[in-house]
Amino acid sequence: xxxxxxxxxxxxxxxxxxxxxxxxxxxxxxxxxxxxxxxxxxxxxxxxxxxxxxxxxxxxxxxxxxxxxxxxxxxxxxxxxxxxxxxxxxxxxxxxxxxxxxxxxxxxxxxxxxxxxxxxxxxxxxxxxxxxxxxxxxxxxxxxxxxxxxxxxxxxxxxxxxxxxxxxxxxxxxxxxxxxxxxxxxxxx
Amino acid sequence: xxxxxxxxxxxxxxxxxxxxxxxxxxxxxxxxxxxxxxxxxxxxxxxxxxxxxxxxxxxxxxxxxxxxxxxxxxxxxxxxxxxxxxxxxxxxxxxxxxxxxxxxxxxxxxxxxxxxxxxxxxxxxxxxxx
Numbered sequence: 001x002x003x004x005x006x007x008x009x010x011x012x013x014x015x016x017x018x019x020x021x022x023x024x025x026x027x028x029x030x031x032x033x034x035x036x037x038x039x040x041x042x043x044x045x046x047x048x049x050x051x052x053x054x055x056x057x058x059x060x061x062x063x064x065x066x067x068x069x070x071x072x073x074x075x076x077x078x079x080x081x082x083x084x085x086x087x088x089x090x091x092x093x094x095x096x097x098x099x100x101x102x103x104x105x106x107x108x109x110x111x112x113x114x115x116x117x118x119x120x121x122x123x124x125x126x127x128x129x130x131x132x133x134x135x136x137x138x139x140x141x142x143x144x145x146x147x148x149x150x151x152x153x154x155x156x157x158x159x160x161x162x163x164x165x166x167x168x169x170x171x172x173x174x175x176x177x178x179x180x181x182x183x184x185x186x187x188x189x
Numbered sequence: 190x191x192x193x194x195x196x197x198x199x200x201x202x203x204x205x206x207x208x209x210x211x212x213x214x215x216x217x218x219x220x221x222x223x224x225x226x227x228x229x230x231x232x233x234x235x236x237x238x239x240x241x242x243x244x245x246x247x248x249x250x251x252x253x254x255x256x257x258x259x260x261x262x263x264x265x266x267x268x269x270x271x272x273x274x275x276x277x278x279x280x281x282x283x284x285x286x287x288x289x290x291x292x293x294x295x296x297x298x299x300x301x302x303x304x305x306x307x308x309x310x311x312x313x314x315x316x317x318x319x
Contacts, residue, residue: 109201117202124209139317149217156209167197 015178020056020064024071027052031076031091044151046158049076050122053099054115054166059173062103069099086138090130097129098122115170116163123159127151226288226303229267231260233298243267243286243303253297260301267301269294 027049034045049072057065073095077088102122105113131151135144173179198206231239231251239249243265250257256273266284274296282292285303292301 105205112199112201113205114197114199114202116198117205120202120206120209124212145220146223149213149220152209152213152216156206156213160206163202164194164197 016060016064019059019173019178020068023052023056024068024075027068027072028075028079031072032079035076035080044154047123047126047155047162048165050098050119050126050159051162051166051169053102053122054119054163055170055173057102057106057118058115058166058170059179062106065099065103069095089133089137093133094126094130097132098126101125114163115166116160119163119166120156120159123155123162124152127155223288223290225265225286226290227305228303229260229262230302230304232300232302238299251297251299253294253299255297258294258297258299267292267303269301272297 030048030052034048037046039045050069052072053065053069056068073088073091074083077083077085077091080087082088099122102118102125105118105121127148131144131148225243227243229239229241229243230237231249233251233253239251239260241247241249241262243262246263248262248270249260251260253273258272258274258279259270261268261270264284266286268284269279269282269292272279272294274294276296279292279294279297279299285292285301288303288305290303293299294301
């Protein structure tokens with residue numbers, strides 16, 4: 001056993017750090033890539049980066065999800081060059097609303113909540129948070145709320161899509177050798 | 190495929206998705222309701238044929254390829270009274286008055302639409318740029 005000499009708690013912490021860093025890097029890449037894709041509406045995004053937030057939430061915990069989504073928005077907008085521009089605040093509001101809803105639901109329902117439900121909640125929260133901030137900061141016009149139903153419908157659809165993608169990815173990562181439960185490694189040889 | 194995706198959802202997931210879908214539909218019902226419009230526009234083959242305020246009661250004969258379609262504007266609503274088309278779908282659509290509502294008479298190539306609201310007709314900004 002090569003890992004028998006290593007403290008399992010230290011091993012778990014190290015694994016968490018490495019995987020969170022990987023997830024954050026992937027989320028930033030997806031966030032940036034999505035910005036480059038042509039969008040049917042100015043604020044319509046597919047939200048692929050949320051797949052990684054879901055992974056962090058379900059493989060680790062709520063704190064990991066918060067770290068990941070905030071880091072993703074900060075680093076992503078640094079790369080896109082819109083840090084502290086209106087687009088950044090829209091992203092931030094969406095990310096905060098989505099993460100708050102997803103971590104809150106996970107805290108409340110525990111294992112009864114799957115990635116798909118969390119993703120749908122997060123996507124709808126993202127749309128609501130974003131539209132609220134858009135209304136507060138950018139367009140003080142009540143006509144903006146007429147967009148809400150279309151936004152919600154689109155975000156529910158993309159939320160479901162991302163949820164299924166996240167469910168597949170979470171299963172794949174859980175099955176990976178590096179993710180074998182620490183219990184298997186603490187067992188005395 | 191669908192069954193495999195369905196099995197990936199927990200019971201709570203399905204409940205959440207159903208609830209959100211209901212919420213979205215409700216938001217369509219509440220926010221999608223447009224205020225009453227101000228004008229009736231009639232287009233044939235993409236060209237404006239006729240336009241009149243929704244407030245004034247009148248009847249107009251609109252010429253189409255099949256013959257005249259009779260449009261009535263009364264009580265702030267626009268409806269088709271008679272049409273030479275075979276299925277009379279346009280007559281069955283009843284009266285329209287909300288902004289964005291349409292009556293289409295496809296065989297006679299007529300599209301009747303309602304435009305402009307009382308006060309929200311034009312946006313408060315000239316241009317939105319990103």
